[in-house]
Amino acid sequence: MRYLIGETNWKMVTLSKAVADSGVLRTRCEDGEELADFHGMGQHDLLVLEAAQLGRAVSLADLRAQRPGLPICVVASNPPPERIAQWLMAGADAVIEDTAPLPEALAQLSAVARRAHGVAQPVIERGPLLLDLEQRRAHLGDVTLSLSPKLYEILEFLVLRPGRLAAREALLSHVYGFEDEPAPRVFDVYMCNLRAHLQSVGHALKIETVRGAGYRLEVTERRSDARPLAACSRAA
Known part of the structure; x- marks a missing residue:
């Protein structure tokens, strides 16, 4: 598996490092404005981005249109339920709170990535x-x-x-x-x-x-x- 991760704040960097430590391949994007370009060019199984980037340089609708079959996970800080619903309706496959323990976050990312390939179990x-x-x-x-x-x-x-x-x-x-x-x-x-x-x-x-x-x-x-x-x- 390879994840494309927007390393746009310290928590995302920490999550990205945990992904790499688990053995999963990662493509790092440190500039949110380049995320859509990375998304269009690379061969990855999952896109992981910070919620704060949405509406700035990228939109979920555009990302989904760019690669319709590729799953997207949004990492957010204490998101209200209505905002989570909006993101899911706009194209996100999962929303993960940035306070979630790393093992839990990694398990969620893995589940979303493999199920996009029709694989229920690891x-x-x-x-x-x-x-x-x-x-x-x-x-x-x-x-x-x-x-x-x-x-x-x-x-x-x-x-x-x-x-x-x-x-x-x-x-x-x-x-x-x-x-x-x-x-x-x-x-x-x-x-x-x-x-x-x-x-x-x-x-x-x-x-x-x-x-x-x-x-x-x-x-x-x-x-x-x-x-x-x-x-x-x-x-x-």
Whole structure:
């Protein structure tokens, strides 16, 4: 997961740091006037902004029109019920009070982000693969895959979009944000390594390359139908 966070006051900076500490990728925007531009350019799963920014440089209606399917969370200080209702009607998916304990706020953000992908619980099943979004772990049967952070992030992106084409540019933007992206050959090595981790269940789940376009995660068997995983390696 990657969140776009408007770090426009100290409480938002604190929340942003807690997001990063939890392992979730983040794109930081320190200037509220640039938030709409960041929102339009990046590949993120959730937008988190401070209520005070609304009506200044951005509006919920504009943000929602810009990316209709991307969830938005508003962080507010002691908002009255009628204002919360207005924000929700205008396009916000959740309103979080800035006094909420960080674990509670993080859980709310996670729930909104994953449910936008149709995922109700933080553990996702794709054929023989179980992906734990909270622990950032991938499991094949009783084997926990030894994935580097980048490999996990690539796998998570694909698992959240099964059967859908993931454009190479979108995948790179999600994993690296606005940081320097690696040379194409380096990313090809990442994909090769990730496929090697999944090789033992290639009959049930595989990453397909769509030449000139991107990648697609294909799941051909349900977990209950998949063959035993005794051949899986525990090595990195």
